[in-house]
Amino acid sequence: MSDQHPNTRRTDRFDLRAIYETSQLLSSSLDLEFVLSNLLRTAMGKLLVTKGAALLYDPLAAAYSIPAVKGISGLEKGGSLVLTNVDLENTMQDDRVPAQLQEVGIKLVFPVAFGHREIGLIGLGGKFTGQPFEDQELEFMASLVNMSSAAVHNSLMVEELKLANRDLDSKVQQLNTLFDLSQEFNSTVDRSGLVKLLTFALMGQMLVKEHIFLIRSMSDDTRTDSGVHIVTAKGIRKDELSSDVTEALCKVEELVLLDGENTPEGCEILKEKGFSLILPIRQQGEVGALLCLGAKMTGQAYQPDEIEFLYALGNLAFVSLHNSYLVDDQLEKERLEEEMRLAREIQERLQPTELPKFDGIETASLALPSRHVAGDYFDAIELDKDRILYAIADVTGKGVPASLLMSNLQACLRILVPLDLSLEEGTAHMNRVITENTGYDKFITYFHGIFNKKDSSFKYVNAGHNPPTLVRADGSIELLEEGGLLLGVLAGMPYESGTVTLNPGDVLAMFTDGVTEAMSPEGEEWGEERLEPLLASIRTKTAEAILDDVHEAIKEFTHNAPILSDDLTMIVLKTT
The missing domain is CATH 3.60.40.10 (PPM-type phosphatase domain)
Known part of the structure; x- marks a missing residue:
């Protein structure tokens, strides 16, 4: 016969049942926010704490996002943290908790992992009773986190699949848009029509008003001294794009985000006018055009897939506009040849x-x-x-x-x-x-x-x-x-x-x-x-x-x- 106290056996059974029930509840849902919120709520209720946060590791940003937070004023849901000295193998308590989390009152941190993948962290504040955590409570939480990691992982995978599907849908939409635009760009050599098409595409797809499109080395009487033809400029007057500015733009070889540190010398006026980026458009290894864009009306930053779309759109516009100049040159050449033929006929008659x-x-x-x-x-x-x-x-x-x-x-x-x-x-x-x-x-x-x-x-x-x-x-x-x-x-x-x-x-x-x-x-x-x-x-x-x-x-x-x-x-x- 066991001599363990009956109250202890009831506590053990209760804790085991709680772990099982919580695990079943979390496994029944693929909603990441639901899973993390309930995991955090269960942990806080069992350990009698009033502060808690769930953090997910983002390997691309090398930082932790904050999808769920309760009772902590120093952390904001949807924000991110860069943490140092994170122990991914063991529970972290008191001084072993990363300093950034200690500052907001977190006393206890449990790493969440599935297989060899680091998923994130569950951070908890101190007990409202002021008492220290008991070993039984730490073991309970470790077991709960361990059994719930599969549910967190599954819901995270679902979120990633949803994100991938959204990205795929966005890519398909962008490809369809580019296909439609390519047909429209290729259907005309009228320069004013091509410029309008570019303007509407930027406003409709990117929600951007301010933009400049420059083409280099065009044989046109309105070229600037730097050899750059200003095809269109919205949000800035063409006379403000002096030869110094266009010469500075000609030196841009890679994507440039216009902020205080990265603004190229000579392009400060673009920053002053609210432009956000300079995108060189390459053809056969050479920069043939430059697309300068202002901030999006949504206030959001440009995403990598949007940059790719802008590269493709810029190439479409460049090829079509370049062809329009070639057509003009050909028509002018034919006109001159006809005039020379007539001049030759007149001369022969003399x-x-x-x-x-x-x-x-x-x-x-x-x-x-x-x-x-x-x-x-x-x-x-x-x-x-x-x-x-x-x-x-x-x-x-x-x-x-x-x-x-x-x-x-x-x-x-x-x-x-x-x-x-x-x-x-x-x-x-x-x-x-x-x-x-x-x-x-x-x-x-x-x-x-x-x-x-x-x-x-x-x-x-x-x-x-x-x-x-x-x-x-x-x-x-x-x-x-x-x-x-x-x-x-x-x-x-x-x-x-x-x-x-x-x-x-x-x-x-x-x-x-x-x-x-x-x-x-x-x-x-x-x-x-x-x-x-x-x-x-x-x-x-x-x-x-x-x-x-x-x-x-x-x-x-x-x-x-x-x-x-x-x-x-x-x-x-x-x-x-």
Whole structure:
């Protein structure tokens, strides 16, 4: 027979039944708040304490959250604590309780674990009677916590599953939203529509009003000096985003939260205007855009999944807006190409499509622009039944400016021809007009001459042009150099003429420097030293054949370069 006192046996049975009943109650529920509240209430009732708290360990934050608290003013439900010197194996009492819990009146702490997982802590204040805890009470609480840990663990798992499901639902919603947005972004290249779409997405999904979206290295006239185009700015004026601010933003490579310590130098105005973060948008490893956001209207901080959503949204906006600029560039390019094509057609009409046929002389011509339009000019004007004028010129530069000056020269020549001026007078008048109507850095090398079939004479004036090469029937070579200064340098300059007789079999080649300065792939010029011997060797051929041979020699020398280094123009005359 046992000699244990009957009251002790009743207490043991009561305590064992309480443990069992509490365990069954807690195991019947998967509500974490219910489980922790009842566990805490049972512990406080059995140990006669008025203060208690349940703490759950968050391994990501390395801190303890407070889901349940009773009678402790220093702890707030929903708050968190970072504790030190926590004994996860044994009950902690009095001085062994972590100092942070001692400060709020907790005298007794029981670790809660399930398997190898740390779940949290149950903390209790002292007994309201002021008496110390008895061993029997400590054993009861240890058993209660141990048997209840499975229920706490299960309810915690349910909460984590609920949270995971909410996160999954949120992810699905974000993906659906991004899918819908991608369709809308891809359906238009209208920049204002894309900006509105971005604005509505930020307000609808993130509840954010203040935002800035910048795109780097856009070829647009409204770019800032730092190479950043301000696509949209809400909550701050565009003129407040100075070049210093945008240059500072260009240096941001990673996500930046704008607080007192992390605000990049030069971006203080964003902090002052209530912006919370700077998000660089990368494409192919390079930062192509920057998204700056203000605080959410809810006052909540940005969560990691929201940051991911913003990255995806920023990339959608960047690609679509970048494409809109590319479309604009393409349309502008096509417009310019069409304008250049029309300019080329007009220029071709200003020059003869073929040289006039004239008794006693064969002619051939070639004009190849290095760009759409050229600065070279040639012409042939029949003055009367016995005389014909040939002209060739080269305007400084290339492209549109040179072609406009060439058109001016052509008009000037066509106006002067009916006045029946001498070559010297005509050249002087042209020089005056060109000088008065062009800048100091624009000038023209010019050569013109008149062939008279009565006496086979060729009278000419050379205004600084490449001297035409006259190859006599016997192979000897003369250069036509008489004249004066090139056009457009100084008004009032006098010009002299020269005269040669073109005998049967003689060949006269007039050309611009695009012929002699044609470049090989190695950067060598073709030069007069190749042109003159070639002309002498093929002088017996027809004018057309001579021109073709020169052209073929140049193409071979330049390896048939698709883009010429300069405009190339040549006229070949051969007397018969």
